[in-house]
Amino acid sequence: MTQRPRRVVLPLVLLIFLAGLSWMTYRALQPDPQQPGVGRPAGTPAVAVQVAPVEIGVVRDIRTFSGTLTPRAKFDVAPKIAGRVEKMFVDVGDPVRRGQLVAQLEDEEFSQQVEQARAELAVARANLEAARSELDVVEKEFVRIESLRGQMVASEAELDLVRSRYLAQQARQRVAMAQVEHRQAALRAAEVRLSYARIEAFWPENGAQPLRIVGERFVDEGVTLSANTPLLSVLDISTVRAIFYVTERDYARIRVGQEALVTVDALPDLSFEGHVARIAPIFREASRQARVELELPNPEGVMKPGMFVRAQLELARAENAVLVPSAALVRRDGQQGVFVIQDDDTARLVGVRVGIVEQGMSQILEPEDLSGEVVILGQHLLEDGSTVRIVHEN
Numbered sequence: 001m002t003q004r005p006r007r008v009v010l011p012l013v014l015l016i017f018l019a020g021l022s023w024m025t026y027r028a029l030q031p032d033p034q035q036p037g038v039g040r041p042a043g044t045p046a047v048a049v050q051v052a053p054v055e056i057g058v059v060r061d062i063r064t065f066s067g068t069l070t071p072r073a074k075f076d077v078a079p080k081i082a083g084r085v086e087k088m089f090v091d092v093g094d095p096v097r098r099g100q101l102v103a104q105l106e107d108e109e110f111s112q113q114v115e116q117a118r119a120e121l122a123v124a125r126a127n128l129e130a131a132r133s134e135l136d137v138v139e140k141e142f143v144r145i146e147s148l149r150g151q152m153v154a155s156e157a158e159l160d161l162v163r164s165r166y167l168a169q170q171a172r173q174r175v176a177m178a179q180v181e182h183r184q185a186a187l188r189a190a191e192v193r194l195s196y197a198r199i200e201a202f203w204p205e206n207g208a209q210p211l212r213i214v215g216e217r218f219v220d221e222g223v224t225l226s227a228n229t230p231l232l233s234v235l236d237i238s239t240v241r242a243i244f245y246v247t248e249r250d251y252a253r254i255r256v257g258q259e260a261l262v263t264v265d266a267l268p269d270l271s272f273e274g275h276v277a278r279i280a281p282i283f284r285e286a287s288r289q290a291r292v293e294l295e296l297p298n299p300e301g302v303m304k305p306g307m308f309v310r311a312q313l314e315l316a317r318a319e320n321a322v323l324v325p326s327a328a329l330v331r332r333d334g335q336q337g338v339f340v341i342q343d344d345d346t347a348r349l350v351g352v353r354v355g356i357v358e359q360g361m362s363q364i365l366e367p368e369d370l371s372g373e374v375v376i377l378g379q380h381l382l383e384d385g386s387t388v389r390i391v392h393e394n
Contacts, residue, residue, distance in 0.1 A: 046389040049378035051341055054371050055323045059363045061316035061356045065292075067244030069264075069307045071237050072295070074215065075203065076230035077102055081110075081196045084224045085231070094214045096201050096234055102214075103231050107197035110190065117190040121183035128176035135169045142166040201234055212236045215305070235305065240298045242274065242309050245289035253315040254279060260294050261312045264303060272296050272303065276313075318356055322364040326357060328374040338364075339375040339382050341390070347375055349384040 083105035090102045142162045203212070215235040219225065242262055246254060258276040274296035283290045294311055296303065328338045329352070336354060339347040350370065355363035364370050375382065382388070 046387040047381045048391045049375045049388045051373040052325050052376045059318050059321045059356045059358050060314050065244040065311045067242050070241045071235040071305045072239040073236035076233050078228045078230045082226045096212050103199040105197040110194040114190040117187035124179040124183040131173040131176040135173050138166045138169045240303050242294040263310050265308045323361045325376050326362045327376045330379050339379050341373045347382050347388050
């Protein structure tokens with residue numbers, strides 16, 4: 001009875017002793033965390049990484065903005081008078097020259113008004129001729145009586161009567177002349193109304209493109225229109241505008257005359273060069289963005305208003321910049337850094353401040369003296385001081 005507990009206790013004590021000895025051995029093999037440069041225990045294999053050199057070069061801050069194309073000029077052709085559309089001479093996509101006839105309204109009524117005005121003018125001119133003839137007769141009579149009065153042959157009463165007739169006839173002639181002028185003005189007005197039945201496309205002669213294009217057609221033949229109802233729109237697309245909006249961050253770095261490279265989604269194989277033509281001096285309150293307009297030469301007319309575009313603008317440039325591949329950047333404890341290869345084949349984590357990023361290369365603002373090689377693949381397995389083995393890409 002006394003030997004059974006002893007057989008149980010001895011193996012238990014031996015087990016506890018072996019466990020304590022194993023723990024002490026494990027702790028003895030661990031590296032001292034207080035010793036600098038020691039991150040792995042002796043015998044730990046090196047981490048395979050790929051590296052790239054730190055470079056000195058030029059880096060640009062190129063931003064891409066999306067927008068929409070609009071024509072350089074657009075206006076609607078509309079009649080100045082009401083009437084029924086008798087004929088449309090152009091349609092969507094047709095070229096239009098300045099002064100070209102694009103539509104015709106029914107003009108029978110206006111032609112009749114012109115004929116009536118001409119007839120009334122003829123009557124007024126006839127009345128004027130009659131008044132002039134009568135004035136000649138009265139004037140001769142007045143001269144004769146005045147001569148006789150000088151010879152004391154005619155009485156003063158006769159002279160006064162002839163003088164009053166002469167003055168009255170002069171007044172009637174002036175009235176007849178005024179009526180002629182009135183009828184001439186009425187004829188010109190009727191002719192203008194008649195000309196308004198011929199609807200022509202006009203735009204200012206300021207050196208603009210003499211040939212434009214019909215963008216939209218709003219009515220068909222036979223429709224009765226009121227005055228100023230649009231018939232069609234005419235566009236100038238020899239030069240187009242790309243409209244986009246920028247935030248306050250980019251606004252100060254855009255200037256008039258700045259060059260831009262534009263691509264159009266509908267024309268994936270082409271790119272176009274333009275420049276900043278206008279910058280709005282006001283921001284939209286809702287979006288806090290300002291309007292920017294680019295002008296793009298479009299001599300062949302391949303770019304159409306309404307197309308979606310992307311405009312690339314160079315907002316900043318740095319010469320002799322310290323550059324590393326963007327793939328080398330890592331984040332540790334909330335700070336960006338890169339692993340720099342040391343002479344003893346270890347990787348040292350160096351904190352950096354990044355500037356401009358362009359096409360997979362990042363500008364390093366701090367530290368300014370960064371040099372050597374940085375890890376671009378395998379850095380997620382590294383810690384500061386890790387031993388590395390450089391693997392070259394095949």
